[in-house]
Amino acid sequence: MPDRRAFGQDSTHRPGGERMLLPTVREILRMDPMADALPEVLAGEGGLDVLVRWVHVAETADVARLVSGGELLLATGLAWPRDARGLRSLGRELAEAEIAGLVLELGDRTPVAPRPLVDEFRDAGLPFIVLHREARFVAITEAVHARIIDDQTVALRARDEIRELFTGLSLRGSPADFIVAQAARALGCPVVLEDTGHQVLVAENVGEGEAELDRWEQRSRAAHRGAGEPGWTMTPVEARGMRWGHLVALPGEPHPAGRSSVLEQAAVALALSRLADRDDDEWIRRSHDALLAALLGRRFSRDGGMAARFEAAGFPVAGRVLAGVAVRSRTGRVEPGGAARAVEAATAAGAQAIAAAHPSSPGLLVLVVSARAGRPAADAVAEALASGDAAVVGVGSDAHGIPGLLASVEEAVELSGRGAGGRGRHAVVQRAESRPLLRLVTAFGDDPRLQEYSERMLRPLIEYDLANDGDLVEVLRAYLSHPGNRTRAAAASHLSRSVFYQRIALIEDLLSLDLDDGETVGALHAAVLARRVRG
Template sequence: MSADRPEDDRTRTDRPDDIALPRVRDVLDAATLMRGDPQVLVGGRALDARVRWVHVSDSAEVAGLLDGGELLLTTAAGWSGTDAALRAVAGSLADAGIAGIVLELGARFPVAPPALVAACRARGLALIALDRVVKFVAITEAVHRRIISGQLEALQERQRLHELFTGLTLRGAPADTVVHAAAQALGAPVVLETLGREVVTAELWGEAANEVLGDWAARSRAGDGLLAVPVEARGARWGTLIALPGDEHPAGRTTVLELAATALALARLADGPDEWATLPAHELIDAVLSGRHTGDDDIAARLQAAGLPVRGRVLSVLVAERADGAATDALIAALTDDGAQRASVRALGAVHEGAAVVLVSAAAAVRSAMLRRAADAAGVGLGVGPEVSTVAQLLASIRPTRLLAARLRAGEVRRVDDRPLTRLVSELGDDHRLQEHAERLLAPLIRYDEQHQGDLVRVLGAVVAHPGSRTAAASASHLSRSVFYQRLAAISDLIGADLDDGETLAALHLALLARG
C-alpha cells in the first residue's frame, strides 16, 4: 500500500486530550511488551511523549500514513540498511510527530543500527528494542485498552467536576469555597488574584503562606511553573485563577481551573464586586484573631499579597467594639480617602465577634485628627494600637487594643500607648496569678449581680474609667447620682475596701481588665 496519500485536514482523526493519554514510559510495563525483553536505547525525556495510538508497519514510508502521537511497532523489514536511509526514516517519523519506535530485532536487524540510534537521539525520539519475538497484536490491544480506559476516566472525572462546580454555583458558594474545591481537585495550592495581582483568596493546601504568597505579585508576573486561567464573563475580566505545580489530573489541570473559573465568574455576576473586596480582609482578620496561622512570616506574606504593604511601613491596628460592616467600611474609607494621605495609607478590616478590626499600613504616622474623623464617620469608639514596624509587633498589639476598645464610648478615641495598665494586662496574658487577683477582688460583686440581676460590676467599670469625676462615672453608668452612690456603698461593703483609695482603684481596674 502506497504511503503517498495527500494530507487533508478533514481526514485527520480526532485527538483525545493529551492528559488522558499514557506516556511511552507508561506502556513499557505492559505484560505483553515485557515478554519481548524491551531495551530502552533512546529514553530520558523522550519517554514522556504521549501515546495516542499504536501503529504496526514495516514500510520505510510509513510516516506519510501517520497522524502524530502513534507508537510505531516494526520489524523494519522494508527499511534500507544504509546509514543515510536510516537517518531519513528516523527524521520522517520525528517530523510526523510519532511518540516512539518499538523495533523488534531479528532477521533484518539482529542489533539496533547505530545510525538509527544516533538519529533518534538527535531528534529526541524514543527508541525501544525488543530482543524477543512478541505478538504485535497483543501489544496493540493492551496499549489501546489503556488509552481507552484513560479516556473513560477523563470523561467521568470531567462529569464529576462539572457537577461539583455547577452545584457550588447554584448554591451561591463564596469564592473561597470554590478555590478550596479547585485546590482539593488538583492537590495543589490555588490562588485567586485581581487584575492588579492582589490576592483575593488562596487555598495553600498544606504549604506555608510565605512559600506560596511571598512576593506574590512578582511571582505571578513571571508565571514560572504556574497554570493560569482568566476569570471573565460577558466581555469583562476581573481576575485570574492560578494553580501552583502539582500532579497531573485525569481531566486535565487546565480543565479543573476552567470549570472553577466559570463558577467564580458566575458568582461575580450574581453577587457583584463586594465579595471580592471584603473576602481578603475577612480571611486575614479571622486568621490573625483566631490564631489560624503559622507565624509572623505567614501573616506578613498574606498581608503583602492582599495589597497591604508591610516592609518599611508604619503598621497599626484599630478596634471598634459593637460595630458592623457599615461602620468598618466607614472607618476604612475615612482613613484611605483623606486627601493628604490618600496615596500613603492602606487599610483592610472586617468584623470579628462584634468588633471592627482594621489593620493599617502607612508611609508615616496617621494623624490624630484623621483618627478622630474616622471614629466620627463610623459612629464608634476607636481603640488605636501602637505604631510599629514589624508584623510581630502588630500581632502583639491587637489584644491590648481590643481590651481598650471595649471600654470606649462612641466618638471616643484612645491610644494603647496612653493606657499603660491595659498594655500590662495584655502582656501578662493568661498568667494564673492575674486571674486569681481578678477572681479574689471581683467574686463578691459577680455573685451579687448573678443573684440579684444587678449591675455592680458595670458601675465599678465606670468608676475606674472616670476616677477623678463621680459625675462622669454616674453619667457613664446611666444612673441618677443618688442611685449611683447607693451602688458605690454596696460595692464598698461587699469588697471591704475604700473606693476613694488610689491603690484600691488601681487594683480593681487591673482586675476588671484581666476579667475582660
C-alpha cells in the same frame, strides 16, 4: 476593578501545559506484554515520560507521513532502508513527526539496532527501544489502547461530576471563598483567586501560606508572561467581556477531569457569583474580612505565614510602620461604604490599609495601616475618620511585624470602647500613648503568665456572673475606667448610683479587696485589660 477584555483574546492561559490522562513510554514499558519481551532503552532516556497518544505498528519506510504525533511505533525493521543515509533520513523524518518513541523487535532480519538510526534518535532526544524477545504486537496495542480508553472514560465521568459540583454552587449562589475552597479540595492543591492587579483575594489549601504566597505579585506576573513557576494552571474569571481576575492552581497531582477543566468550571461559577453581586467591591471586602478575622482570632501558627497573606493582598508588612485603628460608630453599625472610605483616607495620607467590620462587634470598624518608615500615617487616618458617624476612634501604637500589629489593633479596639463620643460631628480620638497600662498589657501579648494572673484575680467575679447572669466584671471595668468618679462610672454601667454602690460592695466582698487602695486598683485594672484584650 475588572478589566474589559478585547474580543478574540485567549480565554485560558496555562503556563507549562498540563499532563493529560495518557500513559507515558515508561509506563508502557512496564506493562506485561512489553516487559515480557525484555525491552532495552538505547537512546532518549530523557523522553521516557512523554505521553503516548496511541500505539501503532509501522513497518514502511515512509511511516512518518502517516502519523500525527504522539504515537509509539512498533516495528521489526523488515522494510527499513539498509544504507546509512536512508536510515538517518528515516530517523529525522520520525523526529520531525513528533512521535513518542520507536520500539524495534530484534530478530533474524534485524539482529541489532541500526547504528545510524539510533544516533538520529539520540540526537533528537527520542526514546529508541529494542526488544530482546519476540513480542506479540497485538497484545501490546490491546493493553495500551484499553488503558487509554479506560482513562478517557474515567475522565468523562470526572468532568461530569465537576460540572455538576460547580453548577450546583452557582445555582445556590455560593460565595467566592467557598467556590475556591471546593476547587482546591477537588484538585488537592493550593488554589488562589487573584484580581487583575495580581493581589490575592482568596487563598485556599495554602497551609501556613508562607511559601505559596511569598512574593505573589512578582511570581504571578512572571507566570502570566510565561516565565517561571512550572506547574501553575491559570484560568481567567470573566463574563460579558469583563475580566475580574484569575483562578490559579499551584502544582499538584493530575486530576481525572484535567486540572484546567476543574479550574474552568470553577471560574464559570465565580463569574456567575460576581455577576450576581451588586457591590463591585464585594470580593475585596470579603477578602479583607477574612484577613482581619484571622488576625484578630489568632488563626495562624506562624507570623511569617500571616505576613505572607497580608503581603499577597497588597498590604506591605516588611520594613513598614504598622498600626491598628478602630472606629466605633454612633449608630451601632458600620455604615455601607465605611470600609472603603477608611481605605481612601489611608491612601490620602500616603499609606496602605485594610479595613473591615470587627468580627464580633458589628458597630466597630477596624483598620490596619501600613506606612513607610519615617511616615507614620495612623494619626492622619484617625483624624480623617473622626467625623461623620464616628463616635470614638482608637489609635494603637506604632508597630513592626505581625505580633506588633496584633497588639496595636487590640489597643485600638480597647481604646474605641472608652468615652461616649465627641460633641457635634467630631469623634473623640483616643491614642495608645495616653494609656501606658494598656500598652504594657498588650506588649505581653498571649503570655500565659499574664492570662493566669488575670484569671486568678477575676475568677470570683467571672464565676458569679456565669452562675447569676451577672455583670460584675463590666461594673468593675467601668469603675476602673473612671477612678475617683463613681457618678461617671455608674453612668457608664447604665446603673443608678445606689445599685452601682451595691455592685461595688459585692465585688469587694467577693474579691476580699479594698477598691479604694491604689495598688489594688492598678492590679485589677491590668487583669481586666488583659481579659478584654484576650477577647
